[in-house]
Amino acid sequence: MKINEFDVETWMTEHETHCQYNLTETCVSSLSLNDLQKYTDEDITSTIMNITMDYGPIVGSSRLKKAILSLYETGHEENITMAHGAINANELVIISLLEPGDHIVSLFPSYQQMYDFPRSLGCEVSLVVLDEEKNWMPSIEDFQKVMKSNTKMICLNSPNNPTGTCFSLDFMKELIDLAQQYDCYILCDEIYRGVNTVTKQLSPSFSDYYDKAIVTQSLSKVFSFAGLRLGWIKGPSDVIQTIDLRRDYHIISNGPLDDYLGCIVLENKDKIIERSLNICEKNKELLKEWLENEPLVSCVIPDEGTVCFLKYHVNMPSKEFCLKLQEETGIFFVPGSAFGVENHLRFGFTHDYEYVKEGLTTFSKWLNQFR
Amino acid sequence: MKINEFDVETWMTEHETHCQYNLTETCVSSLSLNDLQKYTDEDITSTIMNITMDYGPIVGSSRLKKAILSLYETGHEENITMAHGAINANELVIISLLEPGDHIVSLFPSYQQMYDFPRSLGCEVSLVVLDEEKNWMPSIEDFQKVMKSNTKMICLNSPNNPTGTCFSLDFMKELIDLAQQYDCYILCDEIYRGVNTVTKQLSPSFSDYYDKAIVTQSLSKVFSFAGLRLGWIKGPSDVIQTIDLRRDYHIISNGPLDDYLGCIVLENKDKIIERSLNICEKNKELLKEWLENEPLVSCVIPDEGTVCFLKYHVNMPSKEFCLKLQEETGIFFVPGSAFGVENHLRFGFTHDYEYVKEGLTTFSKWLNQFR
Numbered sequence: 001m002k003i004n005e006f007d008v009e010t011w012m013t014e015h016e017t018h019c020q021y022n023l024t025e026t027c028v029s030s031l032s033l034n035d036l037q038k039y040t041d042e043d044i045t046s047t048i049m050n051i052t053m054d055y056g057p058i059v060g061s062s063r064l065k066k067a068i069l070s071l072y073e074t075g076h077e078e079n080i081t082m083a084h085g086a087i088n089a090n091e092l093v094i095i096s097l098l099e100p101g102d103h104i105v106s107l108f109p110s111y112q113q114m115y116d117f118p119r120s121l122g123c124e125v126s127l128v129v130l131d132e133e134k135n136w137m138p139s140i141e142d143f144q145k146v147m148k149s150n151t152k153m154i155c156l157n158s159p160n161n162p163t164g165t166c167f168s169l170d171f172m173k174e175l176i177d178l179a180q181q182y183d184c185y186i187l188c189d190e191i192y193r194g195v196n197t198v199t200k201q202l203s204p205s206f207s208d209y210y211d212k213a214i215v216t217q218s219l220s221k222v223f224s225f226a227g228l229r230l231g232w233i234k235g236p237s238d239v240i241q242t243i244d245l246r247r248d249y250h251i252i253s254n255g256p257l258d259d260y261l262g263c264i265v266l267e268n269k270d271k272i273i274e275r276s277l278n279i280c281e282k283n284k285e286l287l288k289e290w291l292e293n294e295p296l297v298s299c300v301i302p303d304e305g306t307v308c309f310l311k312y313h314v315n316m317p318s319k320e321f322c323l324k325l326q327e328e329t330g331i332f333f334v335p336g337s338a339f340g341v342e343n344h345l346r347f348g349f350t351h352d353y354e355y356v357k358e359g360l361t362t363f364s365k366w367l368n369q370f371r
Numbered sequence: 372m373k374i375n376e377f378d379v380e381t382w383m384t385e386h387e388t389h390c391q392y393n394l395t396e397t398c399v400s401s402l403s404l405n406d407l408q409k410y411t412d413e414d415i416t417s418t419i420m421n422i423t424m425d426y427g428p429i430v431g432s433s434r435l436k437k438a439i440l441s442l443y444e445t446g447h448e449e450n451i452t453m454a455h456g457a458i459n460a461n462e463l464v465i466i467s468l469l470e471p472g473d474h475i476v477s478l479f480p481s482y483q484q485m486y487d488f489p490r491s492l493g494c495e496v497s498l499v500v501l502d503e504e505k506n507w508m509p510s511i512e513d514f515q516k517v518m519k520s521n522t523k524m525i526c527l528n529s530p531n532n533p534t535g536t537c538f539s540l541d542f543m544k545e546l547i548d549l550a551q552q553y554d555c556y557i558l559c560d561e562i563y564r565g566v567n568t569v570t571k572q573l574s575p576s577f578s579d580y581y582d583k584a585i586v587t588q589s590l591s592k593v594f595s596f597a598g599l600r601l602g603w604i605k606g607p608s609d610v611i612q613t614i615d616l617r618r619d620y621h622i623i624s625n626g627p628l629d630d631y632l633g634c635i636v637l638e639n640k641d642k643i644i645e646r647s648l649n650i651c652e653k654n655k656e657l658l659k660e661w662l663e664n665e666p667l668v669s670c671v672i673p674d675e676g677t678v679c680f681l682k683y684h685v686n687m688p689s690k691e692f693c694l695k696l697q698e699e700t701g702i703f704f705v706p707g708s709a710f711g712v713e714n715h716l717r718f719g720f721t722h723d724y725e726y727v728k729e730g731l732t733t734f735s736k737w738l739n740q741f742r
Contacts, residue, residue, distance in 0.1 A: 001466050001492060009619035013429045030425040037420070045416055049408070053598030054401040055591075058384045084455045084600075084622050091621055095372050100493075117620050121372060122471075220426075227424030227626040229455075248380035249488050250462055250621075251455050255598040257628075 003120035006112055007338035008162075008346075015322075020330025021359030025348040026161065026306050028195070028276040031224045033261070039268040048257055056256030059244050060232070064259050067266035068232050071194075071217070073208045078237040081244050082230070082259075084251045086191040087113065089216035089231040093187050094155070096246045097239065098123050102152040105143065109162060109309070109339035111189060114155040123152075132311065135300045136163035140174045147178065153185040156206075159192035162309045162339050162346040164302025166196075169204045176210040186213045192305035194222035194273050197281045203304055207234045214239055221306055222276045223265055230254055230262040280306060283349035283356055290360045296367045299347070309336070310345045314370045318342055329366050331359055374491035377483055378709035379533075379717075386693075391701025392730030396719040397532065397677050399566070399647040402595045404632070410639040419628055427627030430615050431603070435630050438637035439603050442565075442588070444579040449608040452615050453601070453630075455622045457562040460587035460602040462488065464558050465526070467617045468585075468610065469494050473523040476514065480533060480680070480710035482560060485526040494523075503682065506671045507534035511545045518549065524556040527577075530563035533680045533710050533717040535673025537567075540575045547581040557584045563676035565593035565644050568652045574675055578605045585610055592677055593647045594636055601625055601633040651677060654720035654727055661731045667738050670718070680707070681716045685741045689713055700737050702730055 016022060037044050057064075060082035068080050083089035090113055098104065100122025106115040108127040115125045126146035130136045143154070154175070159166040167175070179186050188206040196203050206213035214235035220226035233243060254262075265272065284301055287308075291299060299310045310333075314321065318335030322345065325331050336344025351359075387393060408415050428435075431453035439451050454460035461484055469475065471493025477486040479498035486496045497517035501507040514525070525546070530537040538546070550557050559577040567574050577584040589602035604614060625633075636643065655672055658679075662670060670681045681704075685692065689706030693716065696702050707715025722730075 001470060003617060003620060005616050006619035009623065010616060013615075013619075027425060030423050032423055033420045045420060048419075049404045049416060051598070052401050052403055053596045054398060055597045084459075087619075087623050088455075088621060099372060113620055120620075225424045226426045227422065227628055229622070229624070229626045229629075245376050245381060246374060248377035248384075248458075249374060249484055249491075250459060251600070252380065252458050253600070255600045255629075257598055258600075258626075 001120050004112070004116045006116070008112060008334055011334050011338045015326060015332055019326060019332035021355065021362065022332045022351065023348065023356065023359050024333045024346050025350045027221050027226045028224045028279050028306055028350045029352065030226060036261070036264060039271050040264055042264060044261070044264060047260060051256050051260065053256065055253045056259050058253045060254065061259050061263070063263050064266070067263050068234070070266065070269070071202065072205055072234060075207065075234055079234050079240060081233050081240045081247070082254050083216070083233060083247070084254065085220060085229045085231040086189055086216045086218035087231070088251060089218065089233045090114070090187070090189055091117065092243050092247055092250060093214050093216065093233060094118055095121065096243050097185060098152060101150070103148045103150045104153045104155055105146050105151060106155040107138070107157065107160060107165070109341045111157045111161045114157055114189065118155065130163055130165060132300060136160070136165045136309070140171070140178065143175060143178055147182055149182070151182050151184050153187055154179055155187045157189040159302060159305030161192065161305070162307055162334070163300070164305040164308045166203065166302060166304040172204060172206060172209060176213070179210065179212065184212070186210055188213065188215045190215045190217050191221050192307070193217065195276050195280045195306060196304040197277060197284060198303040200277060211236055219262060219265055223269065223272055224276065225265050228258045228261055228265070230258050280349040282353045283351070286353060286356055286360065287347065287349070290364070294364055294367070296370060306349050308347050308349070309341070310347045312343055312345060314367070318344060325363070325366060329362050331363055331366070372491050375483070375487045377487070379483060379705055382705050382709045386697060386703055390697060390703035392726065392733065393703045393722065394719065394727065394730050395704045395717050396721045398592050398597045399595045399650050399677055399721045400723065401597060407632070407635055410642050411635055413635060415635060418631060422627050422631065424627065426624045427630050429624045431625065432630050432634070434634050435637070438634050439605070441637065441640070442573065443576055443605060446578065446605055450605050450611060452604050452611045452618070453625050454587070454604060454618070455625065456591060456600045456602040457560055457587045457589035458484065458602070459622060460589065460604045461485070461558070461560055463614050463618055463621060464585050464587065464604060465489055466492065467614050468556060469523060472521070474519045474521045475524045475526050476517050476522060477526040478509070478528065478531060478536070480712045482528045482532045485528055485560065489526065501534055501536060503671060507531070507536045507680070511542070511549065514546060514549055518553055522553050522555050524558055525550055526558045528560040530673060530676030532563065532676070533678055533705070534671070535676040535679045537574065537673060537675040543575060543577060543580060547584070550581065550583065555583070557581055559584065559586045561586045561588050562592050563678070564588065566648050566651045566677060567675040568648060568655060569674040571648060582607060590633060590636055594640065594643055595647065596636050599629045599632055599636070601629050651720040653724045654722070657724060657727055657731065658718065658720070661735070665735055665738070667741060677721050678717055678719050680712070681718045683714055683716060685738070689715060696734070696737060700733050702734055702737070
């Protein structure tokens with residue numbers, strides 16, 4: 001099945017391993033199992049060395065599902081199933097529910113999987129284009145304009161990668177009203193949920209407000225454990241059943257080791273998210289200060305998520321800009337072109353203060369050649 | 372996208388957790404990390420506790436690919452890529468290379484993914500039906516009869532689940548000649564390769580004999596580490612490149628923990644496979660002895676693989692037979708109906724001698740009611 005190259009992931013794979021300053025990382029500074037051990041009294045080492053490495057709980061253990069449910073206001077175990085990261089969670093939802101000829105609505109710029117994977121299956125796609133002048137926030141009219149009688153799913157990423165766009169509860173309710181009129185699913189990839197530096201609270205999840213909402217998440221971003229490749233889906237029980245049957249063709253299970261470690265991460269989520277919030281907050285302060293003194297770059301800094309989308313005021317295509325920057329300074333960004341938007345760079349609030357400070361200072365020095 | 376229920380996996384998920392004798396298991400008695408530690412001088416615990424849990428090597432580490440290549444006679448790192456188990460490896464190959472309208476050829480009975488996943492993508496499927504009277508071995512004429520001008524791929528599982536059908540090198544070469552005439556890929560899921568109890572040697576892999584062969588494998592069956600969910604694909608470098616780009620939409624990576632542990636398993640493959648061969652061999656001896664004294668069951672016992680397909684001479688549909696058997700004795704089998712063949716049971720050569728002996732003795736006692 002033909003599919004467009006996944007530009008951001010391809011760029012990451014090709015360029016991220018050899019850089020001095022990775023200022024584009026989406027995962028809050030990743031932890032080790034030794035770090036995890038500090039958050040819990042359970043003897044992780046002894047447990048994992050003794051696990052029989054069979055397929056483990058095929059649809060996820062009850063303990064893990066309970067830990068996941070603590071992130072939401074509603075739902076039971078029958079509303080949760082497991083996947084290999086949020087990427088596979090999104091895949092499973094899309095391939096299970098969509099058919100060739102179905103119409104879907106997605107954001108642009110956004111995570112490319114949300115529109116190009118349905119497209120590869122033969123779905124028709126309409127994009128709601130986010131406008132930086134409006135702080136990357138769409139209006140409900142933007143959605144109304146593109147809905148059709150055969151719109152089967154609205155595919156969102158909120159907080160959004162790369163803009164950080166995050167919907168307020170009021171806007172979510174308007175969107176839900178619209179979806180209801182079309183009897184349409186809302187799929188929301190909520191992988192960046194959990195680090196709202198303004199409210200310091202867990203933001204609302206679509207799955208707590210709409211009976212045809214399906215949300216996905218994983219341990220990769222705000223929980224700092226991408227390496228576990230543990231994602232999940234929360235949705236109506238009939239959708240979860242459909243996906244559970246479907247998953248046998250895709251991954252079978254996550255394995256007992258990742259299931260167990262996922263429990264430990266989520267059972268200690270408060271401490272882990274506190275750390276992540278702290279890191280994101282410091283990065284945002286740093287970025288704000290830096291932007292005040294750097295006229296060649298501007299940015300809408302979002303309340304939530306681990307990323308934002310820098311605009312640079314230099315007349316050079318973003319791919320060329322990033323390659324030159326990385327070659328000359330070791331600073332690594334994903335170019336806006338990987339999201340279909342020129343003159344932008346994705347910035348991540350995910351690294352240590354000193355590291356980012358050094359990186360930004362180096363970036364400004366490099367920008368001197370364009371003043 | 373509509374797809375048929377994956378009967379064998381659904382049956383396993385529903386029934387395997389509450390049985391006394393699992394006589395249908397396909398994975399050679401699963402090991403723990405403590406067991407793995409006994410095979411190596413590397414300090415596994417210390418290493419895994421210190422790994423930074425980011426995405427890890429996206430397409431698999433060089434060390435892991437080298438370890439995988441030791442299972443084949445030909446190939447370089449560019450011929451290998453990683454997947455989440457062989458199930459995902461097969462998915463990635465099929466979804467990357469096939470288009471709606473392509474024709475594929477598969478075996479029947481076989482692993483359902485091989486024909487029903489292409490079917491769900493809109494491919495046309497022809498099945499080569501295996502005949503128990505011919506020891507479940509197809510002839511080259513069986514394949515010749517179903518090839519078409521648009522045959523894009525021959526999808527095989529060898530050794531085959533559930534029959535254990537395994538192709539000799541001579542037959543493989545005949546099949547390759549046929550595929551070449553149609554410029555057609557051969558995809559072979561070789562997940563059961565490695566435990567030939569007759570030759571005690573690694574059997575030939577399609578990937579060492581045909582430049583359009585793509586083979587998949589994982590650590591689940593003969594390596595006893597299903598829980599790592601580590602699978603791989605070996606194929607032509609252009610196919611591997613296509614899959615590497617495609618994989619960003621499906622799994623991104625396996626994570627650094629599984630990558631590292633996969634290295635340790637494969638670098639100690641000789642000792643692990645020796646154990647597996649020993650277990651399979653003892654199970655086969657036991658089954659042969661038992662069959663000599665059990666007129667209600669017969670079986671073609673294969674040279675390789677971890678499974679065979681028992682035929683029972685009782686007039687009862689296999690699903691009903693299995694449910695009644697499990698309810699009354701705790702013995703768990705996958706019914707032939709899950710593979711589309713009645714009056715059969717899938718048997719696995721994978722458990723400890725005493726456990727299987729007790730199970731088979733109990734099975735014979737239960738069969739007394741039908742004599």
